[in-house]
Amino acid sequence: MLLIEDLQFGYSSQPALNMHFDLRVEDGEVLSLIGPSGSGKSTLLSLIAGFLSASSGRIILDNNDLQALPVAERPVSIVFQQHNLFPHLDLYTNVALGIDPSLRLLPGQIDAVRDALARLGLENMQRRKPGELSGGQRQRVALARALVRRRKILLLDEAFAALGPAMRAELLELVKTLVGEHDMTALLISHQPSDALIASTRTAFICEGRVSMLAPTDELLAAAAPPELRDYLGSQ
DSSP: EEEEEEEEEEEETTTTOEEEEEEEEEEOOOOEOOOOOTSSSHHHHHHTTTOOOOEEEEETTTTOOOOTSSSGGGEEEESSSSOOOTTTSHHHHHHHTTOTTTTOOOHHHHHHHHHHHHHOOTTTTTTTOGSSHHHHHHHHHHHHHHHTOOOOOOEESSSTSOHHHHHHHHHHHHHHHHHHHOOOOEEOOOOOHHHHHOOEEEEEEEEEEEEEEEEEEEHHHHOOHHHHHHHHHHHH
């Protein structure tokens, strides 16, 4: 279980916005985060990953506080909208880098790379370069690289926002399945409420640096309050 407890952070450029997060995410859960741009969703993910340092509070995973750990030692993998693949390297190598940047892989690790690519429907494309793939296929490679890292926390920051509805739905279903199978804890940022309905039993609404509401996804998307949520969802 991932527990965000009394986690506080403020940007010097926005002194009026003091962010304060409390949140719990269960093992095997994909928790969606929705909310206006600038509300703090990506900031929360950056705090968990260690890209930003909180002024106070705790980030607890399985009873261990992650706050003192540097980025490289945190049990976190993150997938962004920009897949960050190396264009000059083939798919196998792009995924293998998730295990060891030196590419000195043991036999079991080589099998893990091949298994991840196969699970994501890329087993016959291992020697292709990212430029030869569609957008959906490139995001599958980025997801495969995250999975072979075997980290407990998976962060998805608008990872599938550039994809069409059908491809996005397919990858969200796949993420939900893989997170459950590997007993990971995942947080998904999306501006599409339909993504939350597909991927998440529960969804959190982030507004002005706070978790303003946390509820079953269908209930939250149907809620008439708070007014900030109603304004954000509009006619959706």
